[in-house]
Amino acid sequence: MPGLGTLINVAAIVAGAAIGLGLGQWLPQRTRDVVTSGLGLVTLLLAAMxxxxxxxxxxxxxxxxxxxxxxxxxxxxxxxxxGSLLRLEDRLADLGGALRRGLTRAAPVRAGAAAAPAPGAAAAENTAGTGAADARTERFVEGFVTSSLVFLVGxxxxxxxxxxxxxxxxxxxxxxSALDGFASIAFAAAMGAGVMASAGPVLLYQGAFTVLGVVLGGYLPDAHIAALTATGGLLLAGVALRLLRIGSVPVADLLPALLVAPILTAAVAAF
Structure with missing residues (x-):
């Protein structure tokens, strides 16, 4: 059934985030680094496949x-x-930064509106409460934006x-789903409930590409799909190198290669 993979992915993110929220600060930084390295190794295996x-x-x-x-x-x-001429890597980073800043700016306004000014100790209490609410909101936004970018970019x-x-x-x-599930545990433990909310963008984004796959199914021959998959495997290797902190490959700049691979295959096959 088309779409089942995305539904499993969303469920893995929600479940992983729930586990991460339960663990809270019990997950030390060393453990998070080890998990990230493990994700990098598994991604490298997937890239080879x-x-x-x-x-x-x-x-x-x-x-x-x-x-x-x-x-x-x-x-x-x-x-x-x-991709480099279009500055896809920079534009993606700018988009994430803009989303983070926009949500962070909007949230304190709502939080501040709920606290009416009061004299003396009451005013100080309201100010402290608003500051705490702002900090929680920023943490939520940070978790949502960071995890969404990680789960969607690649x-x-x-x-x-x-x-x-x-x-x-x-x-x-x-x-x-396995990669995102483990990653969401570490992210939620560090950044809170915003990580769970990132399941929404994953559902919409991957769902759209699943529909695209259904549409293309009657048009792309197996050879074209093989070329696209092989090219994507090398891009995955770039993702793995980033997770393993070996190098910073601009994977987003290379994404147009996925469109070029079937076109080149058709061109070569025609001669």
Whole structure:
């Protein structure tokens, strides 16, 4: 059933956030770092599995035995140039910052409106209460924005959802659900209930790409899907390097490669 993978993903985020809220401050920073490194290693494994599609018999039959690797290379080069010129990485960071600032500015107004001015000790109490409310709101926003960006940014959200829509199974989203579930435990323990709220954007974002996969299902041949998956595998390797704190690969700038891969495959197959 198309969409099942995204529903599992959303459930994993909610469950992980609930566990993280229960753990509270009991989860030390060292443990969070270990979990993040574990996520990076699993993502690296998933990247290798996806990149192995470059050896797909369907892709080789369509473009020849020597072209698949060149198609992936060309997709990354063309997509990377396009993404860097469009400054996708910077725009994504700007979007997250703008969302964080906008929600943070809006929330204190509501919190402040609830506290009527009062003389003496009552005024001081109201001020203290408002400050505490503002701090809780900022913590909620920080958790919501940070976790939403982590769960949505990355080829797996796109590739997994499209693969689900294409009818190729939910394996990628099942693995993403495990990654997001563990990540939400650490995030919620550190940043609170806002992490649980990030399940909403995940549902809408991945649901949209699942619908896109359903629509494309009758148009993209298996060879094109294999090229897209192999290219996405290398982008996942970039995500893994970031999680492992080995390097800061501008993965968002490379995302257009996912669009270029099927186009290059069709072009090479036509000759």
């Amino acid at each position: 996806s990149a192995a599609e470059v050896l797909s018999p369907d892709l080789e039959a369509a473009v020849g035995s020597s072209a698949p690797a060149l198609i992936v290379l060309g997709s990354l080069l063309i997509g990377g140039i396009a 080829p797996l959200a796109v590739l997994g959802a499209i693969s689900d829509g294409l009818g190729n199974g939910i394996d990628q989203l099942a693995l993403k």
